[in-house]
Amino acid sequence: MMSRWKRLLIGRPMKSTEIEGEKLxxxxxxxxxSSDALSSVAYGTEQILIVLMAAGFAAVWYSIPISAxxxxxxxxxxLSYRQTIFAYPAGGGAYVVxxxxxxxxxxLLAGGSLLVDYVLTVAVSSSAGxxxxxxxxxxxxxxxxxIALVMIVFLTVMNLRGVTESASVLAVPIYLFVIAVFVLIASGVIKYLTGGIHAAVPELGSTVSHISLFLLLKAFSSGCSALTGVEAVSNxxxxxxxxxxxxxxSTLVMMGTILGVMFIGISLLAYWYGIKPDPENTVVSQIAAATFGRGWLYFIIQGVTALILFLAANTAYSAFPLLAFMLAKDKYMPHAFMARGDRLGFSNGIIFLGIFxxxxxVAFHGETENLIPLYAVGVFIPFTLSQLGMMIRWIKLRPRGWVSRFVVNTIGMLTTLGITLIFIVTKFSQVWMVFIFLPLVIGAFYRVQHHYRNTADELRIDPSQDKPVIKGSTIVVPVAGVTKVVLQSIGYAKSLTDNVVAVYVGFDDESIEKMEKKWEEWNPGVRLIVLRSSYRSIIRPVMKFIDTVEWKTADTDHITVLIPQFITKHWWENILHNQHGxxxxxxxxxxxDVVVATVPFHLQR
Known part of the structure; x- marks a missing residue:
């Protein structure tokens, strides 16, 4: 039953040789x-205007230079991540750099920040949609x-079906959003050039009282939330x-170009139309209504905008499993994240992301607005570390033309570092948990690596000296009666060694006497040891028996407990039986020093 549902939801298993067909x-x-980055057009300009309105409507003209x-x-x-792609073609982005x-x-700080950021991306995007x-x-x-949980389940299942299939389905609404925004921008610009806009807006460069450098920097950092997701291609x-x-x-350049044109276009239209932030009416909604009225074009734009906010989470579903794979390959995350599923995707990473x-x-009741600053800090920390890492790389390697690349990364590092600090200072009450959570994540990385290192040390052998030592074994068979299950288990045990004993746990004299009599009549050639349980426990007497009896001799170095167990024909029948085994x-x-094995006996009806 479960297998059929799995095939229906996820599709047929794919051969490892089909991996090239899953490439994009x-x-x-x-x-x-690019869904995460492109979706930020829906709120990037709005975040700038919200901050500027603290100085009054006269300050809205600053949105244009800030957007620039x-x-x-x-x-x-x-430019920086394009250099990273060619420098580190195996992927990994900021973590590897x-x-x-x-x-x-x-x-690990960069990798941990991005992993947390991707989890936040899915939560915030599904809630925003x-x-x-x-x-x-x-x-x-x-x-x-x-509704948010249904969308997360949908995206999880789509990505479990494989990268190519999810891309084919999700590409349609994403490109519809791009087309819709470009139509909106083009129509708005034409309306402005033909004199169709008559909003009273402050002129560029006009003097504004109550404006401060700190406020402008805060508005700039808020607008930079539009840049989340840029790093996904390099991962x-x-x-x-x-x-x-x-x-x-090429994909990174296309994404940057589309994002840049849409972002500056929305910012210009918001200024020309004199748009003010409204909690009940987004900036994009106000621009669309002013351009087209509340007709069918308006509702198309609103519909695809809502859809892109949902699908912004899909970027995380593409990047998180690959980054988790990189960390697992370096032994900082469980090896399960390296395993490819039936559809050749890193399914454990996809499922982990969906669950968390x-x-x-659920924890925030779908109101994840307070996570957005943490979400932005989580992406600008890797931005800064990546830029700094590339600066060090150019200084060390000094390839031809390295100075111009170094300058680009230096400007980027100083800017992203400044934005990170502004976020921390201005929104400390919302991002303080990053100073607790990230050290815990990094500590977990080190604990995982420590475990793998210790395991490797204990398992390592010297092929020239370490050889298998073969000694005897005593087999203990716990029995509950004289049945075909016990018959099969005793037969299997005697095929391995002559040192076989059966152990029976009795609760009263009557049951013990009855069992001893049956065993004597059957006489399978195996000694029966009877244990009395005063507290009606089966586990405790058997454990005590194994602990107290001296098994090890010159010819015997360990004990094997062979557990008879019957397997019911239908899964639900298991609940009808005690699961002592x-x-x-x-x-x-x-x-x-105990080896445990199970001898299954399959019931036919």
């Missing part, structure tokens, strides 16, 4: 990896958590068709 073309990769500054930082990041050039602690739906249909407000290079690094670099983001949505096996697995 540039157009599909642009849709999969954000555009300049986007250019620096695109920082680890290689700044040391392991910096790499839910907000758009409940704004249009207020009656659904009480079901916002369930996901292995997902591209060959030549992977060239295709990744769903837990966040499973409990005994669980307890015995913790003992050092």
């Amino acid at each position: 073309s540039k157009l599909k990769a642009l849709a999969v990896l 500054a954000v555009l300049g930082l986007l250019l620096i990041l695109v 920082a680890k290689d050039n700044l040391g392991v602690p910096s790499g 839910t907000d758009a739906i409940t704004s249009a249909f207020p009656s659904l407000h009480d079901h916002r958590v369930m 996901a290079i292995p997902n591209f068709k060959q030549p992977a690094e060239r295709n990744a670099a 983001s769903a837990l966040l949505v 499973l409990l005994l096996r669980t307890y015995l697995m913790t003992k050092k």
